[in-house]
Amino acid sequence: MSATATAAPQTAGHATASLRAYDPAYDPLVSSTPGHGTDYAPTYWIGTAGPPPEDDGPVVSDMDVDVAIIGSGFTGLTAAIFLAQEHGIKATVLEANRSSWGCSTRNGGQAQCASGRLKRSQWITRYGLDTALALHRECLEGMETFKALIKDIDCEPQPGGHLYIAHRPKVMPTLAKEVECLREVFKYDARLLDAETVKREWVDDREAAGAMHEPEGIGIHAGKLAFGYLKKARALGVKVHPASPVQGWETRNGVHHLRTPGGTVRARAVGVATGGYTSQTLHGELKNRLLPILSNSIVTRPLTQSEIDACNFRTRQVLTDTRVLRHYYRLLPDNRLQIGSRSAITGRDAPQKKYEQFLVNDLQRKFPALAGIPIEYSWWGWVDVAHDMMPRIFQPDPSQSLYYALGYGGNGVMYSAQAGRRLAQWIAGQGASLQLPIFRSKLPFPNIREMVVSEHFAPFRRFGQWFLYRWYYLNDEIL
Ligand SMILES: Cc1cc2nc3c(=O)[nH]c(=O)nc-3n(C[C@H](O)[C@H](O)[C@H](O)COP(=O)(O)OP(=O)(O)OC[C@H]3O[C@@H](n4cnc5c(N)ncnc54)[C@H](O)[C@@H]3O)c2cc1C
Structure with a gap:
């Protein structure tokens, strides 16, 4: 990793400055964490959003919190907003780099009425009509969740x-x-x-x-939305700590010990909102679950x-x-x-x-x-693609207070708001009421048949991806 020191972190009251230059060659399947205080990608959104809002500075000592959220993109911030607004829980958000450094400040800003990469007709084939209709209602409700959230964000x-x-x-x-x-x-x-x-x-x-x-x-300005979510979350009492990558994770007697460079954060419950920047080593439940x-x-x-x-x-x-x-x-x-x-x-x-x-x-x-x-x-x-093209907002092991919202497959600008809301419900102990398949099963491991049937991305990681990109090109442009 080509990391160069660029500035010292500021304390609370300011947006934490970058510790390291942007690394254009970062790869989540290669690096063990997505960096430490790394600067933003040079996007149009960051170039035109104005200065990032205040945050709570990096973690500087050990601390005990009720709920920790890992990742400060749209998912992590909206989960924290809904935890505060709807469940009275003030979460602590841990971010490896600058606030909303990942997909959330790099996307196309297209809020679409979708969850995952499959078409409605493919939902019917996979899940049956009733579930497909319920998934459609979930997307429509998600659009309303999103519209309500952005109403007062410019x-x-x-x-x-x-x-x-x-x-x-x-x-x-x-x-x-x-x-x-x-x-x-x-x-x-x-x-x-x-x-x-x-x-x-x-x-x-x-x-x-x-x-x-x-x-x-709806098209939106991704940087302004990310910064708006950050301000909204902090106004509700959420703490957001950039330059605080989780580099180790142990669970002892039901308490999660999240090791960051500045101290260990001990949490009763953890929400994972690390998107396509989820490393292979963050937690055993996540290894090989995303492409x-x-x-x-x-x-x-x-x-x-x-x-x-x-x-x-x-x-x-x-x-x-x-x-x-x-x-x-x-x-x-x-x-x-x-x-x-x-x-x-x-x-x-x-x-x-x-x-x-x-x-x-x-x-x-x-x-x-x-x-x-x-x-x-x-x-x-x-982009975080699930191996069956559908996201999961789930508690993968009922004996552990670990929850995740991942796998939107490039359709997360709108759905991250609804997923954040669902993640907050899970963390607040209301997961049993969530009945759709995306709330009731783990992100699957690669499954070749599903991929071939749905004509989407390769299950067999990079070699398969290389092969399928060529096949898609042939199919899209020539055959
Ligand atoms: C180029 C591009 C274009 C896209 N275009 C669209 C679009 O037009 N429409 C659409 O709907 N979706 C689009 N998406 C997807 C969309 O941006 C995301 O689904 C959405 O922003 C939600 O992201 P997230 O919050 O789940 O993850 P992210 O925004 O990626 O946030 C995850 C955060 O977790 C942090 N993190 C990871 N590991 C750790 C750790 N160990 N410790 C602490 N922090 C950690 C990362 O630093 C990162 O900031 C696009 C994505 C990309 C990359």
Whole structure:
């Protein structure tokens, strides 16, 4: 790890400064913790969110707490907010680096009505109709949870729904079936749009062969949201300690001893909210339970009005396309274009310029009028993918007061708020009331059959991932 000292930590009353420079090659399958006081990735969100709010400084001595949450991303902070608001529990949040350093300040800011990576029709196949309908209600409720939470946070919401763009004509029949299923079975007001309508009334994405519009979907400024959650949590009495990586974990007589560089935190209960930055050594219950995959994002300089017209950008709603390794993109409030998609497989390869160039090429294929436009921000981050593509908010061992909310598979901007709420319920002793499969089983180990059936990511980690990325490319672009 290329760690360079950059500044001394500040005490409570300020945002804790970084101890170490950002490490672009960090890899959760290689490193034992995600760093110690490492600076933020150079994202558009961090570049434009303003200074981070105050935190409680690093842990500096041993301490006893009731509930410790590991990870200060959207999940950890919302779990702490709901523990305080709905259960009267003031949690202590331990963060390895700067506050919300992981995915939560690196994403595309697309709050979608989803939980995990599967489509509604795939829920029916896997769980049966009743459970699929209940999962849909959970997502709708999650959207309401999210909207209520962000009401008083200035995070530049871009509401109105989500446009899911068919990137080739061959996917239209499948998309039409999904729309029918959403309308007829789930009573969800999705609409199928033909290519001409998309290009004329929404956006002239040159690849668009049609699209599905769904009514739920909000774009947000990820940095402002993360900082808003931090302020909200602290106003409720939550303590947030950055630069405090949990480097050792022992449980004795029901008490968790979490070793950080500044002292051991002894906790009655622990919530794990470490997302794609969960190391293999954090706890035995988590080893090999997640596939961390890299996603890249770029942001252009602000588009001129004539460039906006040339792309016929008539919507500012969130956009994705139908590739398995999908693109997520939108016109931001300050007229910049953001687009993201897959990246390298290992952290070591992530900084290679070619991954940024792939995205630039994709952007130009969709919007030829933007050929050569300067790219002002470029970054990447680790997404936590569950091996069966569905998250879990669960207590994996009933004899241990350890709970986790993990595995959103790149759909965590909205769902982390609902998952945080569910995690808080578990920690407060109300887990028995949570009946959906995502609340009743552990994150599974890799299962080859599930992966092949759901046509999603590889169970066999990196070699399989490499192989499947090529297969997805063939399937998405050529066959
Ligand atoms: C490039 C990218 C694009 C994305 N785009 C979207 C999108 O558009 N829409 C969407 O819905 N989702 C998206 N996601 C996913 C989304 O960002 C996350 O699901 C969401 O932010 C929730 O993250 P989290 O809080 O669970 O984890 P994170 O935000 O990753 O937070 C986990 C934290 O745990 C800390 N940590 C880990 N180990 C330890 C330890 N041992 N001790 C202390 N702290 C520790 C890490 O430092 C990290 O800050 C994207 C993700 C990436 C990477």
